[in-house]
Amino acid sequence: MRLRSKTYIIISGIIFITALIISLQSADHSTIDKWASFVMGLTSVTFISGLISLFTKGKSFKNQQALS
Structure with a gap:
């Protein structure tokens, strides 16, 4: 799922x-x-x-890792 969202971001960035x-x-x-x-x-x-x-998911993932 995460790879798919990165692909969409890259494709939309190239088109933009x-x-x-x-x-x-x-x-x-x-x-x-x-x-x-x-x-x-x-x-x-x-x-x-x-x-x-993408940036907010990365920050929340790092915070969850720090808590555990």
């Missing part, structure tokens, strides 16, 4: 960075720029929430 590069490369507001912005908006939520959950 690719969409960001496409959005920054195109100077005019073409159709691909609009799609890149749309994809970037969708994947940014997944990427950021995944990173936050």
Whole structure:
């Protein structure tokens, strides 16, 4: 389960960075720029929430190990 969530975070991060590069490369507001912005908006939520959950899970796991 944990490997699967890391995979989702990595894939959404790659898609987010690719969409960001496409959005920054195109100077005019073409159709691909609009799609890149749309994809970037969708994947940014997944990427950021995944990173936050990854760090909070790691901290709670370390705290549980310290208690036992």
